[in-house]
Each structure stands twice: as C-alpha cells, then as structure tokens.
Amino acid sequence: MAAPLPALATDAPAAIARAQWPFTATEVARFDEPWAMAFLPDGTLLVSEKAGKLQRLDPRSGRKGAVSGVPEVAYGGQGGLGDVLPHPDFARNGWVYLSYAEPGEGDTRGGAVGRAKLALDEKGGGTLSDFKVIWRQVPKVSGKGHYGHRLAFGPDGKLWITSSERQKFDPAQDMRSNLGKIVRLNEDGSVPADNPFAREGGVAAQVWSLGHRNALGIAFDAQGRLWEHEMGPQGGDELNLIERGANYGYPVVSNGDHYDGKPIPDHDTRPEFAAPKITWTPVISPAGFIIYSGTQFPAWRGNGFIGGLSSHALVRVAFEGEQAREVERYDMGQRIREVEQGPDGAIWLLEDGKDAGAGRLLRLSPRA
Incomplete structure (x- = not known):
C-alpha cells in the first residue's frame, strides 16, 4: 500500500439552503425511527425501523x-434493527440480509447479521422464512452504542460488514475480536480463503481492515474501490479508502480527541497507520x-452522498482517483x-425521526 497522504482540509463549504437546491425534495411516506432502506427488483422499498419492524x-x-419473521432485536440507545440488503440475485433466490443488535447474557449485546428468504404478498408486505444468523460481533459487551453493522455486496460477490468498536476503544486493535473492523464474508457467512488474515483463523480470518471507530457508511465506486465513513470521537469524522489488511489507527490515532478532553495523537504522527482521505471537525x-x-x-x-445526523445535511463528495474532497x-x-x-x-433520504411517524422518506429529483 502506498504511503498515506494527509487528509484534505476540513474547511467545509457553507450549507446550501432550500431555495438554492438543484433538486426538489418530495415527501413520499413516513416511518417510525427508520434506519435503512433498500429497493427490490419490483420497485418496492424495504425500510427497517429501529424498534424491530421491517416495512415494505x-x-x-x-x-x-x-414484513413478518424479523428476529428479536435489542432495542435501545443506538441498537435495534439495522441495515437491510437484498442479495444481488434476489429476483432468483429471494435472499435478504438483515443486521441488528441482539441480546446476550446479562446486560450484554452485540451486532448480528442474518439472512432469510423473503416471500412477497399481495397485501404489500411479505414474510421472512428460513432465517439464519451468519455473523456475530465478538465479544458481546455492555452498552448500547457503536454497532455499525452497515452491509454491502461488493463487485467480488462478497458480503461486507462494518463492525464498530462498541465504544470500547481497544478491541479495534485486537485481532481476537471483530469489533472495530471491516469484515468480508462469503454470501453464506463463511470466510473467504483469500482474506488477508485467513491463516490466523478465528474471528481474525473475517477481517479485511482494522482500527475503525463507528462505521456507518460503506460503498464501492465504479472502479471497485471500497470507501467507508465513520464517526470520530470529539472531532475527526473520517472518510477512508479501504485497503486490504490496512490498519486505520483507532484508538491510537484520530484527528479528534476523547470526550473527556484527553488528546489523541493525529494520524500524521503515526505514518504506519492508513490516514483518512477527508476528516471533519466540526463533525x-x-x-x-x-x-x-x-x-x-x-x-x-x-x-458520493453522505447523510449528516448532527449536521442536518446531505454532504456531496467528489473523488479524484484515490483522493476525495467535500464540494457541497x-x-x-x-x-x-x-x-x-x-x-x-x-x-432517496430517510430522516432520523424518533417520534411515531416522524421519519420522513424524501425523494430528490432535479429541479424543473
């Protein structure tokens, strides 16, 4: 891997107000605390609601x-029903993948991913059957934050999972844990033989990259490069280009600091760690x-288009080869x-509405 370049400056452009938008935002529907969505081949949309419901x-x-047959979820804090992802060949095989927070022993929880067959019904819903958990965060820990569990299928046909560090810091550097990692699996949850740490066995074999904090976005570009964004601590949100076997440094380095004010060394102090392509402070x-x-x-x-929670924004990012910058x-x-x-x-955008019916689904189309 080439030596990391410094992250581009975070002089964020001023937010563009509604009157100057080049698009029209139309409300299509409302949901209860929605978390993720995915289109099916018939044009209908699956939407997960964090408390544990899947809507079509x-x-x-x-x-x-x-949609019935959703597994029990550990709802609370940042936990609940998470991502929803149809198999790339859903029209033929009917597989749908769900991520969610699952309860453990005592006061512990962990992210999990399962897959099931989805049969659509004439009433507009559907039924999940043959549900099977194919991946779990290890270990389950206390707390209700930083699950991550975003899902994507890559051009290689593999299933990619963001596994956040559950606000426990050190597991992001511990290969005995799959927390704070980007995970790469076969579609059935088995481990590809060509993963970078496959020979180590155990959960290390699942890992593609490590040293991540709270990864809530993952996408492949047209050249097959994998990009990921994650929340920093107090400052230092990141956009990363994910490389095979790379270590992104958290919690050893970050362009933010701990919430108690304790400083964290910046990425440029430790060049052995892969540096982000963009960092944001303020986040x-x-x-x-x-x-x-x-x-x-x-x-x-x-x-690239990134949703912003605290920023109440839609952020547009331009890519220039292996570099990136915020443009609007x-x-x-x-x-x-x-x-x-x-x-x-x-x-399409989902708002993070927490009250009943407060999460709007918006469709953005070019302004006439």
Missing part, C-alpha cells in the same frame, strides 16, 4: 405493508452513503439517517 413500501401508490456525524451512478443527475455521476453541503433541516439511489436514478 410501494412508492408509486404509497401502500405500505409489514458531520455521517450516516448512510452512496456513490451515485444514475442518470437523473448526470453531473453527479461518481460523486445541503441544509436539510433534519437529521439524515440513510441515503439510497432509486432504480430511476433519483436520490
């Missing part, structure tokens, strides 16, 4: 139906991530939890 929405008619609290490939916004093809920020007025690209090339 037809955006054209507005009809919404529940944007990134959540949700796409790299756009549609036709509705042709000027944005190949750009749109003031959405609400916490943005999830970003997705629709089949027609529109951009």
Whole structure:
C-alpha cells in the first residue's frame, strides 16, 4: 500500500439552503425511527425501523405493508434493527440480509447479521422464512452504542460488514475480536480463503481492515474501490479508502480527541497507520452513503452522498482517483439517517425521526 497522504482540509463549504437546491425534495411516506432502506427488483422499498419492524413500501401508490419473521432485536440507545440488503440475485433466490443488535447474557449485546428468504404478498408486505444468523460481533459487551453493522455486496460477490468498536476503544486493535473492523464474508457467512488474515483463523480470518471507530457508511465506486465513513470521537469524522489488511489507527490515532478532553495523537504522527482521505471537525456525524451512478443527475455521476445526523445535511463528495474532497453541503433541516439511489436514478433520504411517524422518506429529483 502506498504511503498515506494527509487528509484534505476540513474547511467545509457553507450549507446550501432550500431555495438554492438543484433538486426538489418530495415527501413520499413516513416511518417510525427508520434506519435503512433498500429497493427490490419490483420497485418496492424495504425500510427497517429501529424498534424491530421491517416495512415494505410501494412508492408509486404509497401502500405500505409489514414484513413478518424479523428476529428479536435489542432495542435501545443506538441498537435495534439495522441495515437491510437484498442479495444481488434476489429476483432468483429471494435472499435478504438483515443486521441488528441482539441480546446476550446479562446486560450484554452485540451486532448480528442474518439472512432469510423473503416471500412477497399481495397485501404489500411479505414474510421472512428460513432465517439464519451468519455473523456475530465478538465479544458481546455492555452498552448500547457503536454497532455499525452497515452491509454491502461488493463487485467480488462478497458480503461486507462494518463492525464498530462498541465504544470500547481497544478491541479495534485486537485481532481476537471483530469489533472495530471491516469484515468480508462469503454470501453464506463463511470466510473467504483469500482474506488477508485467513491463516490466523478465528474471528481474525473475517477481517479485511482494522482500527475503525463507528462505521456507518460503506460503498464501492465504479472502479471497485471500497470507501467507508465513520464517526470520530470529539472531532475527526473520517472518510477512508479501504485497503486490504490496512490498519486505520483507532484508538491510537484520530484527528479528534476523547470526550473527556484527553488528546489523541493525529494520524500524521503515526505514518504506519492508513490516514483518512477527508476528516471533519466540526463533525458531520455521517450516516448512510452512496456513490451515485444514475442518470437523473448526470453531473453527479461518481460523486458520493453522505447523510449528516448532527449536521442536518446531505454532504456531496467528489473523488479524484484515490483522493476525495467535500464540494457541497445541503441544509436539510433534519437529521439524515440513510441515503439510497432509486432504480430511476433519483436520490432517496430517510430522516432520523424518533417520534411515531416522524421519519420522513424524501425523494430528490432535479429541479424543473
């Protein structure tokens, strides 16, 4: 791997107000504390609600139906039902993958990923069957934060999982744990023989990269490069280009500091660790991530879009080979939890509404 370059400066552009948006945001539906969404081949949309419900929405008619068979989730804090991801060949095999927080012994919890067959019904919902857990965070620990558990299928056909460090710091550097790691698995949860640490066995064999904090976005670009964003501590949110076997340094280095004020050495003090391509201070609290490939916004093809929680923003990132920079920020007025690209090339957002029915689903289309 080439020597890491310093992260680009975090002089964030001023947020663009609604009157200057190059798109129109249309409310399509509302959900209870939504967390993730994914389109099915028939154009309907699966939306996970953090308390443990999976909904199916037809955006054209507005009809919404529940999907039964969702596993029990450990709801509370940052935990609950997480990501939802259809298999790339869903139309043939019907597999859907879910991530969620699962209860353990005593007061412990951990992220898990399972897959199930989804049968759609005529009422607009569906049923999950043959559910099987294919991956778990190890170990389960106390606390209700930093699960991560974002999911993606790569161009290699493998399942990629962000496993955050559960606010426990040191496990991100401990190969006896899969916390604070990016995990790469076969579609059935088995470990690919060509993973960088496969020969070590155990959970280390699952690991593609390590030294991550709270990773809540993962996406592949058109060249097959994997990009990931994560929340920093007090300052230092990151966008990283993920390299095979690389160590991204947390908690040894960070461009932020601990919440108690204790400083953390910056990345440039330890060049053996892979440095982020962008850092944000003040933070944007990134959540949700796409790299756009549609036709509705042709000027944005190949750009990244990141939802902002504390920043109440949609952040646009331009990539220049293996470098990246923030180019625009749109003031959405609400916490943005999830970003997705629709089949027609529109951009879809989920707000992080915590009250019943407060999480709006928005469709962004070019301004006429």
